[in-house]
Amino acid sequence: MKVTVRFFALYRERAGTARGCFTLSPGATLGQLVETVRGRYPDLAPPHVEVVAAVNTEYAEAGVVLQDGDEVALIPPVSGGGRPGPPAFAGRDH
Amino acid sequence: MKVTVRFFALYRERAGTARGCFTLSPGATLGQLVETVRGRYPDLAPPHVEVVAAVNTEYAEAGVVLQDGDEVALIPPVSGGGRPGPPAFAGRDH
């Protein structure tokens, strides 16, 4: 199966491209794809830095299984340290 | 000596006038003037309500000695209970 990978901002400049196409085995996870991408673009981020990703415009965890045709975006830091958290409050019922 | 008293908003309506002229003995205080005004306009404010006043456009305490020609404004409640307080913080030096 094939997925599209999109690079933005710092990652786009470091990868030297705005998008790439990757062929994966069925059942491959987002984490596996990100490792593959980092292998192809070793300068993308320092080894200890987690690369945050979105699948089809939603933030996703490394364990998510990808589907053929998915669009994966690598999200350089926007703020605050790693993956964006949930809202900083408990929702009310109204 | 003579002072002008200005009435605003609720006090203006209760007094039925926007300003009045009062003749005082030399050395009279703001507090004495306010009592005189309240005597002339008994409906101005309930007996237990303090009437806040300004002298020449500055909030003033009852003990302030008035001068001939002063403009005294009676200030109906603006907010929060009685005389406005100082800023709710300690100023910094910068």
Added chain:
Amino acid sequence: MIEITRQAIDPQPVTASVRRDSNGAVVTFLGVTRRHSMGKAVLYLEYEAYEPMALKELAKIGREVGSRWGLQDVAIVHRVGRLEIEDVSLVVAVASPHRREAFEACQYVVDRIKETVPIWKKEVFEDGAVWVGCQSHEPSGAGARSAEDRPVPASQASGD
């Protein structure tokens, strides 16, 4: 820019007056006349000011912002006279290099205006009118002291 006006307020120049190339954040507050107050339909409002004193008190608030946050870029325009529903009664704009101070200082200015500035509001209803904050028609008696003539923000229905 610190003004009291009888004309409709255009917020744009108020905001523009605090912009500078060192300010990355501009926070603007509009106080707007609401259709309902105390559960009743408001016909219109009358704002009244002791204008020379109100201008002095507004300037003091600007200086308080300077001493607390070191910010100079504060603009305040308050409208007086008759206001219709949805008219803007108050515009406060504060600019600062960083956003937190702009939010804090703008909120401080609005709170402080309602504490110290001699501007009063009368809400006019079908069946009467009331100076907001002056519950002069409440019965006297036990506990009345704290309610009767108790000061309440002048602009309670417009952005409290």
Added chain:
Amino acid sequence: MIEITRQAIDPQPVTASVRRDSNGAVVTFLGVTRRHSMGKAVLYLEYEAYEPMALKELAKIGREVGSRWGLQDVAIVHRVGRLEIEDVSLVVAVASPHRREAFEACQYVVDRIKETVPIWKKEVFEDGAVWVGCQSHEPSGAGARSAEDRPVPASQASGD
């Protein structure tokens, strides 16, 4: 109104979009490009967005305001592309019946945009350019982990 645009933003219609006769308070935030960042003169900025995702994340923030404060009147417009000094990069307007909620919610929206929305900013100087928040040129070594690639708000110089 939730938009990402390449055009100059006029704040007035953004603010106007949240006004209703039940809202007594309208708070509007402008994020503006500052002349200096990190002690150096900025020539211009480039904002880049992952636009469909950014729009979804902005809409989520609007829903968060609904669940936290019960407010529906939130407008967000973010500009992308090349911005000059003093250009407005972000406008957030929030309206509510009372002022405290409008201030709180507006500040929340701005904070949250800088946490979750995939929009990035490049500051261009005489001697180079930097994606704000990505200190990728800092030396590695002890303590570098916390600094290198450390995420920082995308709009740090415009209203952080």
